[in-house]
Amino acid sequence: MYLTLLGLNHNSASIDIREQFAIQEDQYNKLYKTILSKNVSECCILSTCNRVEFYIFTDEDISKDIFLEIIEDAMNVDRSKLDEHSYHKSGREAIQHIFFVASGIDSLVVGEPQVLGQVKDAFQRAKDNFAISNFMLHLQDYTLKIAKKVRTDTGICNNPVSVSYAAVELAKKIFDNLSSASALVIGAGEMCELAIKHFVTSKIGSIIVTNRTYEKACTLAKEFNATAIEFDKFSSALEEVDIVISSTGADYFIINHDRMASIMSSRKHKPLFIIDIAVPRDIDPEISKIDNVYLYDIDDLRQIVELNKKSRDKEAKKAAEIIDVAISKFYKSVEVMKINPVLKDVKDFFISTKDSELIKYLEKNKIDNKDEIAKLDTFLSSVINKQLHNLFTNIKTNVDSKKIHTLADAAKIIFNQEEIDNSEK
């Protein structure tokens, strides 16, 4: 049985190519049906804005040509274009790839959290379309488990890599609890909107919006349940708020040093975090010299983002090591999974033998006391369970052994692991 992958992502194809292969929600059903009709046992399709990937589980190894043919038939796309921009992986490489994708290592922004949800959704959609069973369900469990482990055990998603999120994280280093902090947003452009979004997600206490065009401030305030004030009143708001986000189109400093010094005096030097994301800058950089004022401009935030990206890349190496170990464990678990039905049959055989022998014994000795029968049954079951537990553990431990054993050796392994180990030594 083979797992094979064909896909394209942000590294192999530009956005205009990716757009051509993007899959709409109403296309999945037909796609799954067509792919499964091509001697494919199981299939899972992952489609996000940065990638489209097809994972198939088949009886035979599938070459890139055959895979392209399957996708060409299913999607009716230009095969040569898909060939040019796609990658083809099988076996260990394919498993490593899905682990990388779910962990965020293969993402455009390393460590981004959304992809894990998208992988989860992809498996669920495949399940809804009856496209996955034993192997892929097992792969799904393992993938989600490893992705969570990578995120917990490494710092891959610890440091923000977007300017707005970096601003929120900085604010958290000044204010303990953002829910009791308030922010003043000066401007109503796209950058301000993005910053508000991040602060709202981080549950900021309250937001005041101001803009030269009051109506724009009102529209933005309404969208985020904030308060709008007129532009000439923002100085008085500065005396109350904890965070200021400024991005106006002004070609002069809207707050200068002397004005801020007097505002800080009025607010009894309560710390003030100012994010100036405007170019040209809105806030006089001299303000950063005032005690308890923490001023950051767009370059400062970009510098943080760059540092964080480097730190994530470093963590990605640690994550790759975790995944490497996980792949070997996954293979072993697949072997165990394969042997489980056999073990179940063995157990059933033992239990049925126990039941029939118990009945014979009870009849022979004329035992009809229910308590006594229950005790005998419990005793025999526990003996069987204990013996089988040891045997099954030995079998599962050696299930991925590639050695060819004689029946006698196999029996030794199954019945007594230590002896065979010692004799080998």
Add this chain to the structure above:
Amino acid sequence: MFISYALMVYILAFLNILLRVFISSKIAVILAIVFSLIGLGLNIHEIAIRYVLVGGFQTSTLFDFSIFLSIAFNLTFLFLFYRYKKVVIGLFLIPFSIMFTALSMFTQVSELPSTVYSLWRFGHLPFVIMGSTFFIASFISSIMYLIQDNNLRLKRFGKLYKVFPSLDTLNNINNISMRVGFYFFTIGSILGFLWIVQIAEVNDISWFKALQFILSAYPSFFIFKITFSTITWIYFAILILIKVKYGLPPKKLAMFTVIGFFSVILTYIGVGVSL
């Protein structure tokens, strides 16, 4: 025997705090707290043994003094962790527990003369020790505040920036440590005063003579300890008063805490060395 176990678990607690701070291990937080609690248990066990053997709390000998200091730093750490869930403060407090537990291992177990025996002294020293420990926590959080402020101001995003809590948290730790320390210190001082009064009445001597009489039972450095403890109490009393009445900005409060504490400690050491 139990002292060496206590020393070992405090070291383990400290190592786990290091693991938490430098490699972000989450399990290390639990282990650090568990080890601190075990260390606390072992220290208390030592005090209990002393109680059984001697027939009362011996809070005033150098041995017991060291054990109490170790307990006090540990308790301060556990209290601040419980309150703010930031284990990083332990990086600075647990070493004191290690230091004083180690010190107690090299201290002769001695008894105070029964002439200065009083019930008040059982309360006096633990309260004063707890007070001093919280003042030290206040000093440490102030230093952390100033470092973090500097990091944010100069845009230095190194390891300390990442592991130190927010300015708000550090300011809160400073505030609460200062207040709790002040309460403990004040209660301890009142109990100490009652001790003097009792000794004065029993021996029919003046309060000043009673103080001299009590101090004669201790090593000579205790005289300076009392002098500078009093100066520390007055300094923090003024600081708290200014903060409550006029509202000190967090950075100024941190600066005054550090300056005050440094000058008291330096003078203390200076006087001790010169004598």
